[in-house]
Amino acid sequence: MRVRKRRSQRRASASPWTYTLATWFAGVLAAVGLGAVAPVGSALRASLGLSDGALAWATSSITAVSAALGIPAGWWVRRFGAQRALSWGLFVMSVAAVGSAATGSWGLLLGARIAEGVGYLLVFVAGPVVLTRIAQGGTRSAALALWGTCVPTGLAVAAVTGGALESVWTWNQWLALTALGPLIMAGVLAAVLPRLPGAAAPCAHREAGAWNGALRLGVAYGSLSLVGVAVVMVLPAFLLEERLATPTVTGSVVAVVCLGSAVGGLAASWLLRRGTAFSSLVPLGALMPVACLPAFSAEFPLVVSGGAATLVLVVDGLLISAVFAAVPASVSRAADVDVANGILNQLGSVGILLGPPVFGVVIAAAGWGVVAALVLVFGGLGAVLLLASGRTSVTGSTADPSRPLDAPGGRERRNGAESLAKAADAGKRPRTRP
Missing domain, CATH: 1.20.1250.20 (MFS general substrate transporter like domains)
Incomplete structure (x- = not known):
């Protein structure tokens, strides 16, 4: 004992x-x-x-x-x-x-x-x-x-x-x-x-709108995940077909781009630990569609295009990490965090599944120049919903993801x-x- x-x-x-x-x-x-x-x-x-x-x-x-x-x-x-x-x-x-x-x-x-x-x-x-x-x-x-x-x-x-x-x-x-x-x-x-x-897992009736905050974050996560996985999946085809890069060079560029997401997440963790409000990270999302212009253009050197694509994934990873940090503030009770994370995973996985085919169909119809517009639409949706989650909780009060949860x-x-x-x-x- x-x-x-x-x-x-x-x-x-x-x-x-x-x-x-x-x-x-x-x-x-x-x-x-x-x-x-x-x-x-x-x-x-x-x-x-x-x-x-x-x-x-x-x-x-x-x-x-x-x-x-x-x-x-x-x-x-x-x-x-x-x-x-x-x-x-x-x-x-x-x-x-x-x-x-x-x-x-x-x-x-x-x-x-x-x-x-x-x-x-x-x-x-x-x-x-x-x-x-x-x-x-x-x-x-x-x-x-x-x-x-x-x-x-x-x-x-x-x-x-x-x-x-x-x-x-x-x-x-x-x-x-x-x-x-x-x-x-x-x-x-x-x-x-x-x-x-x-x-505790009570079976009591939940008030209307109790899951609005978690659903907003789930859609934000799905949109941002859609952007990240789609960019990574279509980039090899662009490098091989439009830039005539070798498979070895293409693999190296894609590997660096993928690591950009982890770098962005680590940066978000470092900033949030030092008291930065996650809502202040959201405006960085504007960099994603801008960076897509050189990333998917044959007019720029390959190093510039690869660096720009990496920047897209760095910002995407940073915002995804901010989504996870915002989950506790999206629910009114500590007991609901489990379900909120289930919502996040389900909608995020839907985005991951939809991303490559959606980008592939639109690129086939309109060309590589449309990638920036797609990133603007889906990345912008994710950023707006993340910002909205930072301003209002499920009860309509100001939310801060660093506030203590009610035990x-x-x-x-x-x-x-x-x-x-x-x-x-x-x-x-x-x-x-x-």
């Missing part, structure tokens, strides 16, 4: 950033699973006899699960508990990745990737909720902004590592390797995260250490049945 008591006290006294970085790393490993198929796509297609369409489905099926089940996952995480959902999501991804590595047909591969998508969804709904409950004030805003870098960082890790191993490993070995990290991290998080108090029972949690201490105390109390 004394050992358990001392362990709980050590967890409660640790810096919130220790838990933040552990949770962030879990999100990065989950994103590695999201991008695991792309580096070995050619070998996988040849081994299983897949068409380009079948391979695309195997690649995007993880995101499709989030697009279909994000909101229900938010309700489920609220009832099950964010900490447990995070660990179980990683475990499910690990088991499903082993299934992908052992598969011998497209049907089994698709089923395994869908199962992996369920785990991925749990991680990306539960992760921000854990961060919301272990940190407060500016630290919480910075932690949530850092979470916004998980996907680009994980995709970059998958592309670099998978690409390097593709020539010496089989695709089965690579996919099996991607199962190892989530499995280890699931155990680490179960051991080190404090026992966070669960959020269950109406008491305000003043800082992260206090909430962790309460979690440790809760873990020491014996459970009784009424």
Whole structure:
């Protein structure tokens, strides 16, 4: 009993950033699973006899699960508990990745990737909720902004590592390797995260408009995600067809552009931690359509075009991180953060799925010059909704994403250490049945 008591006290006294970085790393490993198929796509297609369409489905099926089940996952995480959902999501991804590595047909591969998508969804709904409950004030805003870098960082890790191993490993070995990290991290998080108090899940009737703030942020996230993924997906075709760049040069440029999103997210985390209001970051969105003009023009040197495309992704990543930082202020009760993150993931995934085909159809009809207009429309919509979320909360009052959330029972949690201490105390109390 004394050992358990001392362990709980050590967890409660640790810096919130220790838990933040552990949770962030879990999100990065989950994103590695999201991008695991792309580096070995050619070998996988040849081994299983897949068409380009079948391979695309195997690649995007993880995101499709989030697009279909994000909101229900938010309700489920609220009832099950964010900490447990995070660990179980990683475990499910690990088991499903082993299934992908052992598969011998497209049907089994698709089923395994869908199962992996369920785990991925749990991680990306539960992760921000854990961060919301272990940190407060500016630290919480910075932690949530850092979470916004998980996907680009994980995709970059998958592309670099998978690409390097593709020539010496089989695709089965690579996919099996991607199962190892989530499995280890699931155990680490179960051991080190404090026992966070669960959020109540009453069935009481919610007032009209209770989810307006979360829906605004969800549409903003979907619009910004649509821009980011679409620019990355259409850029290789532009470089190869219009700039006559070699595949090696094209791959290098696209890799740098993708990392721009993570750089933007890190910048947002740094700024928010130092007290910058996220609404002051929104005007930077005007740079995206402007930067698209040289990015998708053959009149500029390739270095300028690549730098401009990178700037688009830097600003896009910065605004996406600001969206995550704004989620706690978009709901009126701490218990609703779980569902709000489910809304965010579902609408964001819809944007990711729609982005490439929408841009592809319009570019085919109007040419590359229309990219800037599309970025202006979708990026502008995301920026406007993000700015609106910063000015009004669901109750119509001024919102600040760094304000403390109301703890269950109406008491305000003043800082992260206090909430962790309460979690440790809760873990020491014996459970009784009424």
